[in-house]
Amino acid sequence: MAQPQVLTPPSRPPRESHARSWRGIGWGFIVKLIVMGLINALGVMAILSAFSAQSWILLGVTAALVIAADIVYFTKRALPLKYLMPGLVFLLVFQVFVFGYTAYIAFTNYGTGHAGSQEQAVDAALIQGERRIEGSETYPLSVVERFGEYGLAINDDGDIRVGSADSPLTDAGAAPAGQAPTSVDGWTVIPRTQVITDQQLQTTIEALRVPFSDDPNDGSIRTRDGSTGVLYTPTMVWDADAGTITDTVNGTVYTADDAIGSFVADDGTRLPAGWYVNVGFDNFLRVFTDPSLAGPLLSVTGWTFAFAAGSVIISFGLGLVFALVFNDPRVRARKYLRTLIILPYAFPAFMSALLFRGMFNAEFGVINDLFFFGSQINWLGDPWLAKAAVLWVNVWLSFPYWFLVCTGALQALPSDTLEAASIDGAGRWRQFRSIVLPLLLVSTAPLAISSFAFSFNNFTVIYMFNAGGPAIPGAPYTLGSTDILISAIYRVSGVAGGAADYGLASALSIIVFIVVGVISAVAFRQTRKLEEFQ
Numbered sequence: 391m392a393q394p395q396v397l398t399p400p401s402r403p404p405r406e407s408h409a410r411s412w413r414g415i416g417w418g419f420i421v422k423l424i425v426m427g428l429i430n431a432l433g434v435m436a437i438l439s440a441f442s443a444q445s446w447i448l449l450g451v452t453a454a455l456v457i458a459a460d461i462v463y464f465t466k467r468a469l470p471l472k473y474l475m476p477g478l479v480f481l482l483v484f485q486v487f488v489f490g491y492t493a494y495i496a497f498t499n500y501g502t503g504h505a506g507s508q509e510q511a512v513d514a515a516l517i518q519g520e521r522r523i524e525g526s527e528t529y530p531l532s533v534v535e536r537f538g539e540y541g542l543a544i545n546d547d548g549d550i551r552v553g554s555a556d557s558p559l560t561d562a563g564a565a566p567a568g569q570a571p572t573s574v575d576g577w578t579v580i581p582r583t584q585v586i587t588d589q590q591l592q593t594t595i596e597a598l599r600v601p602f603s604d605d606p607n608d609g610s611i612r613t614r615d616g617s618t619g620v621l622y623t624p625t626m627v628w629d630a631d632a633g634t635i636t637d638t639v640n641g642t643v644y645t646a647d648d649a650i651g652s653f654v655a656d657d658g659t660r661l662p663a664g665w666y667v668n669v670g671f672d673n674f675l676r677v678f679t680d681p682s683l684a685g686p687l688l689s690v691t692g693w694t695f696a697f698a699a700g701s702v703i704i705s706f707g708l709g710l711v712f713a714l715v716f717n718d719p720r721v722r723a724r725k726y727l728r729t730l731i732i733l734p735y736a737f738p739a740f741m742s743a744l745l746f747r748g749m750f751n752a753e754f755g756v757i758n759d760l761f762f763f764g765s766q767i768n769w770l771g772d773p774w775l776a777k778a779a780v781l782w783v784n785v786w787l788s789f790p791y792w793f794l795v796c797t798g799a800l801q802a803l804p805s806d807t808l809e810a811a812s813i814d815g816a817g818r819w820r821q822f823r824s825i826v827l828p829l830l831l832v833s834t835a836p837l838a839i840s841s842f843a844f845s846f847n848n849f850t851v852i853y854m855f856n857a858g859g860p861a862i863p864g865a866p867y868t869l870g871s872t873d874i875l876i877s878a879i880y881r882v883s884g885v886a887g888g889a890a891d892y893g894l895a896s897a898l899s900i901i902v903f904i905v906v907g908v909i910s911a912v913a914f915r916q917t918r919k920l921e922e923f924q
Contacts, residue, residue: 489903503664540594541598558602559600562576607627709796746779770859773860808826835917839917858878
């Protein structure tokens with residue numbers, strides 16, 4: 391009788407030590423922990439900053455992104471998102487957010503005189519009208535500093551009060567009456583000798599204004615010598631209940647108009663300081679209905695299309711001609727000649743524009759000296775000559791690109807097709823018109839569309855060559871004859887100086903985006919017809 395077989399349980403592998411388990415985690419996981427820790431720390435800082443600024447949309451978006459990042463990178467199910475999420479975040483921040491914020495600004499009056507809230511506009515109006523009252527009390531004063539911020543500490547009948555430009559005076563202890571404070575809790579008192587000898591510090595202190603209290607009607611403390619403070623009170627009086635600012639000098643009453651974001655008097659005059667409000671489609675309507683703006687913008691728009699189309703067509707034509715010439719094996723030293731052709735493309739565009747600006751100078755430019763026998767041709771001052779000159783500069787910079795593209799496209803053409811056409815009796819012109827050019831356009835048409843969009847927004851050449859000049863007589867925002875829409879937007883935004891109108895600039899940006907998008911969509915749709923030549 392067979393003995394029953396005894397089954398022995400499988401031996402359990404020895405338990406790994408804690409040290410070996412820790413080594414099994416791997417350096418990759420440790421690096422991921424460190425990186426995600428930094429991302430979470432930065433996210434928390436951004437959330438706290440948004441909370442302090444009461445920017446709830448930014449707070450919610452930041453919190454959602456941080457939580458999403460933690461979920462994606464600490465779970466195994468979202469493997470594709472581990473690679474896609476960085477790109478998606480950059481797309482959201484640098485594309486979607488920028489476009490959305492531009493669209494939001496386009497529906498406001500944000501700009502010079504309308505850059506803050508109504509509360510900030512009230513403070514600005516009262517500050518601009520502050521005057522020292524004759525015989526007003528002076529206070530012993532010391533200049534103080536905290537974390538790089540300067541402030542003023544006064545002795546108000548034995549009570550020390552300290553504040554800065556952003557925080558009104560608050561109680562900070564006691565001191566003998568009639569003496570400047572020698573120590574202030576939480577602040578460092580700057581020695582009097584340093585205030586006198588440091589010219590830069592003296593200038594900063596003279597411009598410093600410390601609110602006397604939370605009520606803007608109470609004025610502010612200012613100093614000229616750094617040892618005594620004087621109370622400046624506003625000639626404007628703010629009535630929060632009525633929403634009015636009254637000029638006590640002439641009795642004019644300015645009423646808050648939320649429709650335009652300004653304080654307006656009965657005679658139509660406004661205070662310089664206003665606030666930004668939603669104005670609907672007013673900025674878009676101004677582009678087409680304001681006579682002083684619509685005319686110059688129409689001229690700029692027409693030139694923009696002409697500049698972009700001319701740059702692409704002429705550059706493509708020149709590049710194609712040179713590509714055909716140097717594609718002929720009978721041309722000697724083709725490699726060296728091709729290198730010379732592409733040199734303008736390798737040179738920085740802004741430097742080329744600056745060099746051509748000097749070459750086209752009417753007095754000492756080499757263009758007039760070498761090609762026009764020293765004639766005083768005002769290339770940069772005449773509107774039409776300036777347009778021709780800047781178009782030439784852009785063609786000079788862009789035709790080597792088309793030379794490279796066309797050279798590659800020509801070398802990729804099927805030789806058997808050309809040989810068959812030659813056997814059938816087609817001449818060179820017939821081959822070019824019926825075979826070479828259609829096949830060339832199949833590969834270059836999308837690039838021509840992108841080149842058109844690039845030239846449509848080629849700010850560098852316009853600004854560096856002639857800054858959009860010469861000026862259009864009577865045009866607002868100093869618009870120039872060679873300005874294209876992107877440089878016109880730059881001028882309207884006020885970045886180059888003068889009054890800024892970010893709302894109008896954003897509206898123009900949206901219009902340009904729509905125009906370029908529509909043209910590109912239509913052009914790409916038409917290029918599909920070229921596929922039948924393949």
